[in-house]
Amino acid sequence: MARPLARQTRLHPGKAARRRSAGHAVPAPAAPGPGTAAPGRPDVVRRLLASLIALAASAATAATAATAAADPAPIVPPPPPGVVSGRFVLPDRPPWAGEVFTLGLVWEVDWDLFRYLEGDLGWTPDPLVIEGWTRAPLGQPRPLAGRTVADLGFTTRAVSLAPGSITLQPATQQLQIVTGAYETSGVTIATIGPVLARSARATPKIRPLPPAPPTFSGAVGAFVLASTFDKSSPEVGKPMVWTVTLSGTGNWPGFGGVPSRPLPRAFDVVGKPRQSGATSSLFERSVAESITIVPRTAGSFTLGPVEMTIFDPQAGRYRTIAAPAVALVIKPGAASSRQPAYTPEPETAPPDARLPPALTGVGHARAPLPRRVWSTMLLLPGVTLALLWLGLATHCAVVTDPDRAARRADARLRRTLSILASGPNEPLRRKLVRDWQRDAGIRLNVGHAAPTPGIVREADWAQLWDEADRHLYGVDMPLPADWPTRAGAALAERGGPPRFAVRRILAPANLCPMAAVLLVVLASLPAPLGAADQSRRSTAAALDWVGQYNRGRAAAEASNWPMAAAHAGIAWVQAPRSAETTALWTLAAREAGVAGRAAGGLPVPNDRRGQLTGLLPPLGWQWVALAGALLVVGGYGTLLLVGFGHVPRAAMLFGVAAAGIGTIGGGIGWAGVACYGASAAPDAAITWRQVALRPLPVETPEPDAILVLAPGTVGHRDAGFLGWSHLTLADGRAGWVRRRELVPVWGP
Incomplete structure (x- = not known):
């Protein structure tokens, strides 16, 4: 049909x-035939x-x-060669990490066969963050290699969150092209059909940002800050709104938006900050953050400036943008019997009498060992004892091997016969024949000190033995000329002795059960800090525990207990035996509601575990554990040597004492390090307030976060990116946190 x-x-x-x-x-x-219309009536x-x-x-x-509902979607074929080709158009220079750049996609089509695009452009942008594609104006068709081609362009803007060489996956686009033609009644009709074009891959290179200053906010692009007030003549006790607006083009998903602003203590903040703004596109925004402030005293004040450090990708350097400071003259409020709209808070209470005194000078703390070094040193005792045990067992197996003497005798027999075949003088020949008889008795496993020819069962060996006896003990009885040849043939016919069996090393007689038990115990000890470490150089300021203590005390005086708890906890970890750091950390942890080590934070010194942990800093407990490990190696190594008979049994008392003291001391040191948790590593950091742990270094909604970290949570900083830090918790969960939300324990 x-x-x-x-x-x-x-x-x-x-x-x-x-x-x-x-x-x-x-x-x-x-063709026309019977029953077809006549050529004279084409219109009919x-x-x-x-x-x-x-x-x-x-x-x-x-x-x-x-x-339609029952039929599956048709498979769209690819275009014929030379009809459609696609390529990405990259910027003229490699973009910076976080820079917004223009990405193009061009489909070069055969203009004679192309009809129109069908459907949307298909492309997976990972690892880029992009806006929607925009269709570029159609280019003028041009001749190329005997045909006419035209460019169908698309453009978008993109941001790469990470530096390095990335691979852009091919894009796909469905098109309608001419697939054939047919002729009817003298008219040629072209048929068209869909094809699915696929572009080429692209590998752009993203440049990493230069070393960032400490104030870098993570913003990359062109931004402007502005500061405004809703009142030009503020009065005491009357609320006013201070609005800071940040606008521009850049990596908005990669930083925290409007920066914080300084506020004199003569002003009170009412309510929470309110944010509003207009979003032109994913990378173009204008965000305004407004706070309501109330002056408490009259006078002249300067609010601002509000500053923010950004990276300018066009200039290739960091720069600071600022909203200029605003001078305000606060007028005294008019006397009125009416209840004011706002009741100012009372003046700040004097410093808490519970606070310990401030300290002077500089405190020098020492950072703990890196996690990889610490884990390696924990494994060294077990590895050392295993190697010693294996070496002693191997030596014992070799010495007690029953075929060892036969192998040595076989080797000596071959050397003896080789020398006899060279025709030595008479005295040397007699000595060599005696050596042959001795080694032949061992090789044949005769079991007699002076065997006779009758004891030897093999006929050829018995004849050789008899001729050797006649030569040695007879009168003028020369050794037959072919004797060395026949002796060599008999030795070769017997074959070589059995080789050393490696499995003998694991025989019960060659293994010490006590060593096996020891290795099982050592292998079962977990390493509290077993992950890989990113080495960081601690600065002198970060290891100044006195400075950390004073910063925590100043925050406590301002009733900023979360920040006080962070610095006080760090000061206590660096100097746990100080009475001042212990008192401040105990008070700040209670006021800030920090749950302690059980909740993933620092240990609290007012419980039994905290009191034990506070006897030494993390590095001190690590040295105790390593000293115990050395004693374990020495003690159990001595017991192994005694068990294998290499040292006198009198040394067993030393071995038992050293092994016992080392096991107990090493266990105590390991427990001390484990009680410090994640803080016992150079890359430890603590959260000073509640913060969301996000799966990507972007400001995703809080419900999409992995979890919300409580104040005082400690983790390991594994990596950093544009103002973000990758934090790994003690339970293995990991995510991204703003760098400003973390306080390093041992330095940046």
């Missing part, structure tokens, strides 16, 4: 197209064909609608 063809005409600049819809194809018309033939085609199209459309 013939398949009718439905045609649809679509206007295109400069040409018409025929679109083939789902249905049945019509074969080309046959055309009208008849048009009617038939219209009826077929209607039937095909109805059939397609009825079976």
Whole structure:
């Protein structure tokens, strides 16, 4: 049955197209013959064909609608070679990490065969963050290699969150092109069909940012700060709104937005900050943060400036943008019997009498060993004892091997016969024959100190033995000339002795059960800090525990207990035996509601575990554990040597004492390090307030966070990116946190 063809005409600049819809194809018309229309009436033939085609199209459309739900989606074929090709258009220079850059995609099509685009552009942008694609104006068709081509362009803006060489996956686009043609009634009709074009991959290089200053906010782009007040003549006790606006183009998903602003103590903040703004696109925004402040005293004040350090990708350097400071003259409030709209808070209470005194001078703390070094040193005792045990067992197995003497005798026999074959003088020949008899007795496992020929069972060996006896003990009895040759043949016919069996090393007689028990115990000890370490150089300021203590005390005086708890906890970890750091950390932890070590934080010194932990800093406990490990190696190594008979049994008392003291001391040192948790590592950091742990270094909504970290949570900083730090908790969970939310325990 013939398949009718439905045609649809679509206007295109400069040409018409025929679109083939789902249905049945019509074969080309046959040559005129009997029963066909005469050539003299072409108008009747055309009208008849048009009617038939219209009826077929209607039937095909109805059939397609009825079976669309049941039929699977058709597989779109790729375009023929040379019809469509796609490529990405990258910037002229490598973009910086976090820089917004323009990314292009160009489809080069054969203008004679192309009809139109169909559907949306398909592309997975990972690892880029992009906006939607925009269609570029159509370029002028141009000749190329004997055909006419045109460029269909798309553009978007993108940001790469990480530096390095990245791979852009191919993009796909469905197009309608001319797939063939047929002729009917002298008219050539082009048929079109869909093809799925696939672009080439691209590998742009993203430049890493230069070393950032400590004040870097993570913003990369062009930004402007502005500061405004809603009142020009503020009065005491009357609220006013201070608005700071940040606008510009940049990596908005990669930093925290409007920076914090300084505020004199003569002003009170009412309520929470309010944010508003307009979002032109993903990378163009204007965000305003407003706070309501109330002056408490009259006078002249300067609010600001509000500053923010950004990276300018066009200049390739960091710079500081600022909203200028604003001078305000606060007027005294008018006397009124009415209740004011706002009741100012009382003046700050004097410093808490519970606070310990401030300290002077500089405190020098020492950072603990890196996690990788610490884990390696914990494994050294077990590895050392295992190697010693294996060496002693191997030596014992070799010495007690029953075939060892036969192997040595076989080697000596071969050397002896080689010398005899060279024709030595008479005294040397007699000595060599005696050596042959001695080694032959060992090789044949005769078991007699002076064997005779009758004891030897093999006929050829018995004859050789008899001829050797005649030569040695007879009168003028020379050794037959072919004796060395026959002796060598007999030795070769007997074959070599059994080789040393390596499995004998593991025989019960060669192993010490006490060593096996020791290795099982040592292998079962967990390493509290077993992950890989990113080495960081601690600065002198970060290891100044007196400075940390004073910063925590100053925060406590300002009733900023979360920040006070962070610095006080760090000071106590660095100097746990100081009475001042212990008192401040205990008070700040209680006031800030820090849960302690059980909740993933620092140990609190007012419980039994904290009192034990506070006897030494983390590095001190590490040295105790390593000293115990050395005693364990020495003690159990001595017991192994005694068990294998290499040292006198009198040394067993030393071995038992050293092993016992080392095991107990090493266990105590390991427990002390474990009680400090994640803080016993150079890359430790503590959160000073509640903060969300996000899966990516972007400001995702808080419900999408992995979890919300409580104040005082300690983790390991594994990596950093544009103002973010990758934090790994003690339970293995990891995510990204703003760098400003963390306080390093041992330094940046």
